[in-house]
Amino acid sequence: MDDKINILKENILFKDLDDENLEYIASFFEWEEYKKGEYLFFENAPRKKFFIIVDGEVEITKNQPAGEKRLTRLASGDFLGEGIFLDDYQHTVNARAVTDVKILSFYVDKLNVLKREKPFIYYFMMKGISKLLSKRLKYSISVIAGKDDFYTGGKYRVEHDLLGERAVPDCAYYGIQTLRAIENFPITGIPISHFPNLIKALAMVKKAAAIANKKLGFLEEEKADAIVKACDEIIDGALHNHFVVDVIQGGAGTSTNMNANEVIANRALEILGYKKGQYEIIHPNNHVNLSQSTNDAYPTAIKLGLIFSIESLEVALNHLANAFRVKEQEFADVIKMGRTQLQDAVPMTLGQEFGAYATMLEEDLKTIHATKDMLTEINMGGTAIGTGINADPDYPPLVVEELRKISGFDFKLSENLVEATQDTGVFVHLSGVFKRLAVKLSKISNDLRLLSSGPRAGLHEINLPAVQPGSSIMPGKVNPVIPEVVNQVAFQVIGNDLAITFGAEAGQLELNVMEPVISFNLFQSIDIMRNAMITLADKCVIGITANREVCRKYVENSIGIVTALNPYIGYENSSAIAKEALKTGKSVYELVLEKGLLTKEELDKILSPEEMVKPRHLRKKR
Numbered sequence: 001m002d003d004k005i006n007i008l009k010e011n012i013l014f015k016d017l018d019d020e021n022l023e024y025i026a027s028f029f030e031w032e033e034y035k036k037g038e039y040l041f042f043e044n045a046p047r048k049k050f051f052i053i054v055d056g057e058v059e060i061t062k063n064q065p066a067g068e069k070r071l072t073r074l075a076s077g078d079f080l081g082e083g084i085f086l087d088d089y090q091h092t093v094n095a096r097a098v099t100d101v102k103i104l105s106f107y108v109d110k111l112n113v114l115k116r117e118k119p120f121i122y123y124f125m126m127k128g129i130s131k132l133l134s135k136r137l138k139y140s141i142s143v144i145a146g147k148d149d150f151y152t153g154g155k156y157r158v159e160h161d162l163l164g165e166r167a168v169p170d171c172a173y174y175g176i177q178t179l180r181a182i183e184n185f186p187i188t189g190i191p192i193s194h195f196p197n198l199i200k201a202l203a204m205v206k207k208a209a210a211i212a213n214k215k216l217g218f219l220e221e222e223k224a225d226a227i228v229k230a231c232d233e234i235i236d237g238a239l240h241n242h243f244v245v246d247v248i249q250g251g252a253g254t255s256t257n258m259n260a261n262e263v264i265a266n267r268a269l270e271i272l273g274y275k276k277g278q279y280e281i282i283h284p285n286n287h288v289n290l291s292q293s294t295n296d297a298y299p300t301a302i303k304l305g306l307i308f309s310i311e312s313l314e315v316a317l318n319h320l321a322n323a324f325r326v327k328e329q330e331f332a333d334v335i336k337m338g339r340t341q342l343q344d345a346v347p348m349t350l351g352q353e354f355g356a357y358a359t360m361l362e363e364d365l366k367t368i369h370a371t372k373d374m375l376t377e378i379n380m381g382g383t384a385i386g387t388g389i390n391a392d393p394d395y396p397p398l399v400v401e402e403l404r405k406i407s408g409f410d411f412k413l414s415e416n417l418v419e420a421t422q423d424t425g426v427f428v429h430l431s432g433v434f435k436r437l438a439v440k441l442s443k444i445s446n447d448l449r450l451l452s453s454g455p456r457a458g459l460h461e462i463n464l465p466a467v468q469p470g471s472s473i474m475p476g477k478v479n480p481v482i483p484e485v486v487n488q489v490a491f492q493v494i495g496n497d498l499a500i501t502f503g504a505e506a507g508q509l510e511l512n513v514m515e516p517v518i519s520f521n522l523f524q525s526i527d528i529m530r531n532a533m534i535t536l537a538d539k540c541v542i543g544i545t546a547n548r549e550v551c552r553k554y555v556e557n558s559i560g561i562v563t564a565l566n567p568y569i570g571y572e573n574s575s576a577i578a579k580e581a582l583k584t585g586k587s588v589y590e591l592v593l594e595k596g597l598l599t600k601e602e603l604d605k606i607l608s609p610e611e612m613v614k615p616r617h618l619r620k621k622r
Contacts, residue, residue: 004026004029004104005019005022005023005026007052007054007104008022008025008026008029008052008104009022010077010155011052011077011079011155013079013124013125014125016124017121017124021118021121024118024121025114025118025121028106028110028113028114029052029104029105029106030104030105030106030107031102031103031104031105032102032103032104032105033100033101033102033103034056034097034100034101034103035097035100036097036098036099036100036101037096037097037098038096038097039094039095039096039097040058040080040081040095040096040097040101040103041081041091041094041095042091042094043062043063043090043091043092043093043094044090044091045090045091046090046091047081047083047084047089047090047091047108048081048084048107048108049081049084049105049106049107049108050079050080050081050082050084050085050105050106050108051079051080051081051095051103051104051105051106052077052078052079052103052104052106053074053075053076053077053078053079053080053101053102053103054076054102054103054104055076055100055101055102056075056076056097056098056099056100056101056102057073057074057075057097057098057099057101058073058074058075058078058080058095058096058097058098058101059072059073059074059095059096059097059098060072060073060074060080060093060094060095061093061094061096062092062093062094063094068094071093073098074171075170075171076155076170076171077155077170077171078155078171080095081095084106084108084111085111085122085125085126155169155170155171156168156169156170157170157275157276157277158277159175159176159277159279160176161176161177161180163180166179166180168277170276172242172276173239173242173262173263173266173267173276174242174243174244174259174262174263174266175258175262175265175266175277175279175284176262177255177258177259177262177284178244178245178255178258178259178262178263181245181246181249181251181255181258181259182244182245182246184249184250184255185245185246185248185249185250185255186246187246187247187248187249188246188247188248188520189246190246190247190520191243191244191245191246191247192243192244192245192246192247192256192259193240193241193242193243193244194247195247195305195309195523195527196237196240197305197306197308197309197523198301198302198305198519198523199234199240199243199260199305200234200235200305200308201300201301201302201303201304201305201308201407202234202243202256202257202260202297202301202305203231203232203234203235203260203264204231204235204301204304204403204406204407205297205300205301205304205380205403206227206231206260206261206264206288206297207227207228207231207232207235207402207406208380208399208400208402208403208406209289209290209291209292209297209380209399209402210224210227210228210231210288210290211224211228211402212291212395212398212399212402213290213291213395215398216392216394216395216398218290218291218392219287219290222272223268223272223281223282223287226268226269226271226272226282227264227265227268227282227287227288229268229271230263230264230265230267230268230271231264233267234263234264234267239263239267242259242263243256243259243260243263244259245259247516247519247520248516248517248520249516250513251294251513252294252295252298252511252512252513252514252515252516253294253298253299253515253516253519254294254298256294256298256516257289257294257297257298258284258294260288260301261284261285261288261289262284264284264288265279265282265283265284265287265288268282268287268288269281269282291381291383291390291391291392291395291399292380292383292391293382293383293384293390295379295382295383295384295385295421295511296378296379296380296381296382296383296417296421297380298515299378299379299421299515300378300379300380300403302427302515302519302522303375303376303378303426304375304403304407304409304411305519305523306372306375306430306519306522306523306526307372307375307376307407307409309523309526309527309530310368310372310526312526312530313368313526313529313530314365314368314369315530316529316530316531316533316534316537317361317364317365317368317437317533318365319533319534319537320361320533320534320536320537320541321358321361321362321365322358322537323537323541323542324354324355324357324358324361324541325355325358326542327351327354327541327544328351328352328354328355328358329351330351330546331349331350331351331353331354331546332349332351333349333351334349334350334351334546334548334551335347335348335349335551335552335555335610335613336348336349336350336353336461336551336552336554336555337551337554337555337558337560338353338560343560344554344558344559344560345560345563346560346561346563346564346612347555347558347560347561347612347613348613349613350461350462350546350551352613353447357444357447360440360444361437361440364433364436364437364440367433367436368433368437371429371430371433374426374429374430375426375430376409376410376411376412377411377412377413377414377420377426378400378403378411378412378413378414378420379413379414379417379420379421380396380399380400380403380413381395381396381397381399381400381413381417382396382414382417382418382420382421385418385421385422385510385511386416386417386418386419386420386421386422386510387417387418388417396413396417397413400412400413418510421510421511422507422509422510422511422512423507423512424503424504424507424512424514424515424518425504427500427504427518427519427522428500428501428504430522431496431497431500431501431521431522431525432497434493434496434497434522434525434526434529435493435494435497437493437529438489438490438491438493438494438525438529439490439494441486441489441490441529441532441533441536442486442487442490442491444483444486445483445484445486445487445490445536446483446487448462448464448480448483448540448544449480449483449484452464452480459550460547460550461546461547461550461551461554462544462545462546462547463544463545463546463547464480464482464483464540464543464544465482465539465540465543465544466478467481467482467539468481482535482536482539482540483536483540485532485535486532486533486535486536489528489529489531489532490532492524492525492528493525493528493529496521496522496524496525497521497525499517499518499521500517500518500521500522502514503515503517503518503521504518556587557587559578559581559582559588561588561607561612562574562577562578562581562588564606564607564612565577565588565592565597565598565606565607568597568598568602568606569592569597569598573597577591577592577595577597588607589603589607
């Protein structure tokens, strides 16, 4: 009985009950055990009992057409099956033991006894359950919607910092400083875990620091190895949902750095067999952040995370460029009218038009790749302002060497760490490269919308794949929604560039505190452009078809082909022909013959559309 009472005392539902009532409610609970892989209950099964997890972990899943969707994991101190207190409906989720699990169970048949004998305890429990149910429901909806929110259960631990003590959810791997940041910066609602490459990079930086400090004798081997193992787990994708601080925050990234320090410290403690929060063993600052400052670890992680993200951007960009190259070949024989200033110019092929788009993108592929190399200059070991305070002289080159090994990228230590700590110029340059690509993507999307306009009252030279109905009021209308969304992505990237510019300009003296907004906009630009380019390639470009007859008809009826006559009848005669053709509606071909300026044979050869789309030898003057 005492064991039950002690466990219930630590649970948020019962912690305010006196000893007499704790003993009473404890008598209702029974010990049960489940083996790893065993289900506690299934979705749509009748509710039979309320569970409190004493030891082990339980995974909550939801049945979906593609299989079970993981919602969260519950651990010691969490409860489930609470629906027995609210209704007699069936379970809405599955619960499966992911380790051997020990629980306390409260069976539904005892509920009426509790209501009759101690109704205030029942309502006391209902109050706590209602609060946590609201939190759990919000979390579940966010996960099903594709967001990676964080769920906190009912057990807490007390941590302290400079400002005092706070209760931190015991299932959370973050600590008190992260908790304060959550409360202080409810800005975008986007946690840093939204950018997994940043989290992966933070873990790599912390791993490199731990190895360097161990080699230099500043960090005990056992502690260093636990920190390294915790970092490896994060690098492999674990615990990312515990990186919860907002992407935009005050403090020059300190909240992000401490979020990483606390998660790594608490996981390292578990690896060594201790409980979360036992910082006298492994401390977020003293051990995980050893020889570091936010001002060198954070910007280094940003650069590494950007390199990882840029690699995926390059893949998407290459994919889109290749899609245009395929269309270049497919449309190589489609003669059409080129246009300048939206007016008829001279003939070309549709293949030439699409080949130009491919070249435009391939140019930026080279530029982005070259810019990526600029991110490999880092300031690790500079600590607070670049002077290296609290870091051994042997630490900077060693930590950079370790980061090279871990990441696989050729990082190098900046020649001037004071300069490197305050200068965000590389981010401005990178953003400018992204803006250049965004402008090109928007221009290409504008062209695709124009060329496909119609179908009866527009250019209608190409057909875009129909991906969804276009109007709630106009039947049969299909809009160019894919190029439209790419336009909007481009606008966002261009806006992000301005925010990055202002952020970089706002640096003062030895530090730029605006790196959170700079990094957020860079990562967002990469993500949305990558997604936009894949979408444009797969849902639009690959499926584009040409309206060959429409294209050729425009060429044959265009006054613009008169340009090809300049070398043969002179600019003045060509202008006069163009003016008369426009006024009378007669064709250029007809008027040239009427005026006897060229023979039919000469005219046929000169005005052959196939001959006008490439350079040719001209008649020399006599």
